[in-house]
Amino acid sequence: MIFVIIYVFALGLTLGSFYNVVGLRVPANQSIITPPSHCPSCGRRLTILDLVPVFSYLFLRGRCRTCHSKISPIYPTSEAVNGFLFVFSFLHATSIAEMLCGWLLVSLLMIVLVSDLDYMLIPDKLLLFFLPLFAVFRIVYPTDPWWDAPAGLVAGFALLALIALISRGGMGGGDVKLFAIMGLLVGIKTIILGFFLSAFFGAIIGMIGMLFGMIKRRQPIPFVPFIALGMLTSYFFGDQLIAFYLDLIF
Template sequence: MLQLPLSIVFFFLGLLFGSFYIAVGLRVPKKESILPPPLHCPTCKQRLLPIELIPVVSYLLAKGRCKGCATAISPLYPVMEGLTGLGFVLVYLRYDLTWETLFGVLFVSLLAIITVADLAYRLIPNRVLLPFFLLFLVGRFFWPYGDASYAAHLIGMAAGFLLFFLLALITRGGVGGGDVKLFAVIGMFLSPPLLILTVFLSSAFGALYGLALLVSKRVTRKSMIPFGPFIALGAVTAYLYGSDINWYLAVY
């Protein structure tokens, strides 16, 4: 009976936090405060009204442009707000009101922030990764994921780091240092089987997107594409549906 009302609550919480996470992802890499003076248009400096701060709705009402100077507003804002809201809802529907739901919301939060930062600057900041890593390092000691042991989480962390550290050495810059550390954090959060699935899914998503861009001639083979968003997509897919996917792969 409470599932629909709580889903709505989680969605709106995701919208609100998603708006904040965009600010974090854009400001932390530039070493700016995440609690600045009243928000304003970066072009004309006009202060935003309260109605212009409503996630997604304000973008639609303004038709994607600043009311002061008519400068186009990046669609990154409504897209990430909506995806964060969706992520919060899916975590709740998957894990109900449990401690795992809290961890899941934190995991989605991390992935939202690093996606914004990587898209904007091709950078995954240590100042974002470290707090979440410490939360997961301590939290998984008390509440491991599913049937996994705490040792399994530590193994996942080490495996995620070492695998992508080796890939970074082999590709000589093809894999960034931020990606290496992100996979260590993901390995700490997930169990090793889901870490492996994350690697597979993120690689598949990234390859398909890159192929689509090549076919459409929007990039060349030497173009650099941020990998963070695909890691995020692969990780959240593995986290929410990994047991179902692993079961399917085992059958076929």
């Protein structure tokens, strides 16, 4: 078992490192294959040794081997988080379908997260890649009942479109599409709870940020970190949360 976990963790780290490349390059309209990864300051090509996720960053203390310019800690952090989330999905799942579903959700969120943190946008191209992937996944592994997946898509779209209308642009079109395709993957209950948890985490952390002067009023902040937090909480702990909440009021 421990070897399987190590293997899954390594898979998560390696994919996480690839997701960084995708999240960084796709919004800038660059190819994800060429040129090979290089230092953004001096252009030095990264060797196999530099590409070992997380460990190379720790070993080089976060600096380029040649020009010693700093490398953003976003990348090793998202690699490590992806590794842990892959292991968690694996341990949490009771079937292959559930494990794959967790990995797909984590993958989409990690790529969109890197893109949002670097550019404050969710590129359509990324979403258009995941939409058919999720659709095929739900044909091969249908939800129970089968209409839960299309209902999730409609609910994710409708809920966010409504908020976008009310807030007059406070919520972007990227968020609407993101919730629609996540809804297709996770179904109606998880997407609705995920939305409310995202808003809840956003409000709490935003208030703490303003209280300590770290965020100014009206300052645009990336929202995907809260979406990721809310969706993963809903996906992994939704049933417990709902049971706990019902216990509280009845």
